[in-house]
Amino acid sequence: MSILTAFKAPRVDIVFDQYFSPSIKDYERMRRNEQRTIDFNIIGPSQTRPTDFMKELKNIKFKESFVQFLIDYWATDEMATFIGNTLIKLNYDSCYSYIVKNNVVEMTIDENLACNNHEEADTKIIHHVCKLDTYRKTNVLLKSSDTDVLIIMLGNMDHLQSDDLNIFMEYGTGNSKRYINVTKLYMELGPSLCASLPGFHALTGCDYNPSFFQKGKIRPYKILIKNQNYQKALTDLGVAHITGSREEILPILEAFICEIYGYKNISNINAARFQKFCVTYKANTEDEPFKKTLKNCDPSTLPPCKAELQQHLLRTQYITSIWRNAYLRFPSSLTPNRNGWTLHEDTLHFHWFDGDCMPQSVFDAIVHENNKQNNIENDTTDNAGVSELDTDESEVDSDSSDEGASTEEE
Numbered sequence: 001m002s003i004l005t006a007f008k009a010p011r012v013d014i015v016f017d018q019y020f021s022p023s024i025k026d027y028e029r030m031r032r033n034e035q036r037t038i039d040f041n042i043i044g045p046s047q048t049r050p051t052d053f054m055k056e057l058k059n060i061k062f063k064e065s066f067v068q069f070l071i072d073y074w075a076t077d078e079m080a081t082f083i084g085n086t087l088i089k090l091n092y093d094s095c096y097s098y099i100v101k102n103n104v105v106e107m108t109i110d111e112n113l114a115c116n117n118h119e120e121a122d123t124k125i126i127h128h129v130c131k132l133d134t135y136r137k138t139n140v141l142l143k144s145s146d147t148d149v150l151i152i153m154l155g156n157m158d159h160l161q162s163d164d165l166n167i168f169m170e171y172g173t174g175n176s177k178r179y180i181n182v183t184k185l186y187m188e189l190g191p192s193l194c195a196s197l198p199g200f201h202a203l204t205g206c207d208y209n210p211s212f213f214q215k216g217k218i219r220p221y222k223i224l225i226k227n228q229n230y231q232k233a234l235t236d237l238g239v240a241h242i243t244g245s246r247e248e249i250l251p252i253l254e255a256f257i258c259e260i261y262g263y264k265n266i267s268n269i270n271a272a273r274f275q276k277f278c279v280t281y282k283a284n285t286e287d288e289p290f291k292k293t294l295k296n297c298d299p300s301t302l303p304p305c306k307a308e309l310q311q312h313l314l315r316t317q318y319i320t321s322i323w324r325n326a327y328l329r330f331p332s333s334l335t336p337n338r339n340g341w342t343l344h345e346d347t348l349h350f351h352w353f354d355g356d357c358m359p360q361s362v363f364d365a366i367v368h369e370n371n372k373q374n375n376i377e378n379d380t381t382d383n384a385g386v387s388e389l390d391t392d393e394s395e396v397d398s399d400s401s402d403e404g405a406s407t408e409e410e
Contacts, residue, residue, distance in 0.1 A: 007141075009086065009141075010085070010086065010087060011086065011087040011088075011089070012086055012087070012088055012089070013088075013089040013090075013091065013125075013128050014088070014089070014090050014091070015090075015091040015092075015121045015124040015125055015128065016063075016067050016090075016091065016092045016121055017063075017119065017120055017121045018092065018093060018116070018118070018119050019060050019063075019064060019119075020119050021346065022336075022343060022346055022347055022348045023119060023348065024208045024318075024319075024336050024341060024348055025119070025120075025207070025208065026347050026348050027208075027348075027349070027350070028207045028208065029060075032058065038059050038061060038062070039061055040056070040059060040061050040062040040065045041065060042065050042066060042068075042069040045073060050062075067092050068092075070090065071090060071092065071096055074088065074090070074096075074098050074105070074107070075096075075098065075105055075107040076105065077103070077104055077105055079098075079105055080100045080103050080104065080105050083098055083099070083100050083105060084100065085100070087099050089110060089113065089128070091113060091114075091115070091124050091128065093116055094109055094114045094116060095109065095110040095111075095112075095113035095114045095115070096108075096109060096110075097109070097110045112131060113127070113128060113131055114329070115127045115329050117329065117330050117331065118322075118326070118331065120148075122144075122146060122148045122149050122152055122326075123152060123322060123323065123326035123331065125142060125144065125149055125153075126149070126152050126153050126156050126326040126327065127326055127327060127328075127329075129142070129153065129156075129160070129165070129167065130156055130159050130160055130161060130326070130327035131161060131327075132160075132161065132162055132165060133161045133162055134162050134164055134165070135162070135164065136164055137164050137166065138162070138164055138165055138166070139166050139167075139168065140165055140166065140167045140168065141168050141169070141170060142167065142168070142169040142170065142182070143169075143170045144169065144170075144171070145171060145172060145173065147201075148201070148206065148207075148323075149169065150169055150171070150180065150182065151197050151198055151201045151323070152198055152323045152326055153167065153169070153182055154182065154185065154186055154189070154194040154197050155194060155195055155196075155197050155198035155323060155324055155326075156324070156326050156327050157182075157183075157186045157191070157194055158191055158194075158195060159327035165183070166181075166183050167181075167182040167183050168180065168181055168182060168183075169182050192228065192231050192232070192235070193224070193225060193231055195231070195235040195324070196224065196230070196231040196232070196233075196234035196235045197234075198234075198238065198319075198320050198323035198324045199233075199234030199235065199237045199238060199316065199320040199323075199324065200220070200221070200224055200234050201217075201323075202315070202316045202319035202320050202323065203220075203234065203253065203256075203312075203313075203316045204216075204217050204220050205217070206319065208315065208319055209312065209315045209316060209319060209340075210312070210350075212257070212260065212261075212303075212304075213300045213301065214300075214301070215260055215261070219260065220256075220260050223256070223259055223260065224256075227256075229252060230252065230253075230256045233249045233252040233253055233256070234253070234320070235324070236249055237249055237253070237316065237317050237320045237321075237324075238317075238320045238321050238323070238324025238325060239321070239324070239325070240317060240321075241317070241321060241332070241333060241334050242333075246317065250310075250313050251267065253313055253316075254267060254268070254269050254306075254309065254313075255267035257269060257272075257303065257304075257309060258272040258303070261276060261303045262276075263275060263276075268306075269303055269304065269305070269306050269309050270305060270306045272303050273302050273303045273304075273305060276301075276302050276303060277302060280301070281297065305353070307353035307354055307355055308352055308353045310353070310354075311340045311350075311351050311352060311353055311354075312340065314338075314339045314340040315339065315340030315341070315350075316340075317334070317339065318332070318334050318336060318339045318340060321334055336348050338351075
């Protein structure tokens with residue numbers, strides 16, 4: 001608390017993640033080795049701190065218990081000296097407000113900032129900023145080392161309730177700490193580009209959606225800033241589930257992906273995929289063996305097929321609908337299931353594509369070739385067995401003849 005109130009700001013908001021289950025963050029938590037199986041109880045402020053605090057932060061139940069302890073303990077009068085004249089707001093499963101009156105801490109629930117449908121602290125921060133209503137110039141400092149917060153904030157600048165906010169973001173730690181003037185950045189980039197950034201970030205790769213192999217974000221961003229059509233499509237994607245415009249938006253984004261892979265004049269991803277394959281692996285002459293060219297084949301350099309891109313875009317839409325509408329208490333009515341994820345044993349998994357992994361004709365050709373090869377190997381094995389048997393019989397006959405000859409001599 002002393003750290004929170006050290007800036008002498010009249011108001012300090014602190015927000016925490018909620019831990020929904022199932023969640024689109026399940027895969028990322030497994031990658032980080034986070035778990036929720038170890039119970040942890042905090043009984044009071046005098047309890048000994050865990051020896052390895054960073055390790056305990058990977059235990060979801062520890063974090064839940066820790067936040068609940070803060071909610072309860074900050075409401076005690078012991079915290080009056082630390083809170084002082086600062087208004088503290090803590091957002092977790094609800095928004096708790098703490099203020100000191102006559103040396104007594106009063107805790108209330110701020111329903112205006114309650115956003116219990118938000119899972120991430122990233123969107124809760126933006127929700128708080130968008131709800132600030134002031135009629136005088138006010139500086140707002142966001143303290144986070146997560147790039148997502150900057151992207152989501154820029155994507156929601158058009159939803160601020162007050163035009164008198166000057167927003168900054170503290171990014172990094174130690175010698176790498178920087179302060180970003182978000183308001184100035186928004187003015188320089190422009191409303192159209194900023195509104196498209198949440199969709200762009202989700203499309204090109206984030207914690208919940210894979211990136212395109214070796215494409216990064218710099219080249220796609222350079223394409224985006226020059227094309228208003230792509231910007232509008234990514235902006236509208238956040239509300240496509242409401243407007244019903246998804247079928248018009250997805251082909252535009254498909255063309256965007258084609259251009260990312262270097263095919264500006266192709267809008268069909270399967271056509272771009274085929275073209276990329278032909279350019280990379282085509283034979284130089286008619287007599288050149290196909291297998292020779294395909295020796296060092298790397299399919300990851302190819303664009304995704306249309307079936308896979310469809311699921312990728314559905315995930316992009318779901319994430320964008322949450323980020324782009326962070327200013328709302330209920331940001332999205334979409335559910336992850338059937339929007340790029342599938343639910344299996346209470347865990348959400350990526351749904352990569354619908355249908356077969358290859359055309360039936362190709363599968364039949366491969367099976368036929370394998371069966372043909374197996375038959376050849378079986379025939380070779382059988383012939384070898386027959387030859388070996390013939391050899392053994394010859395040796396037996398030879399031995400018998402030798403025995404007969406010896407008897408006659410005797």
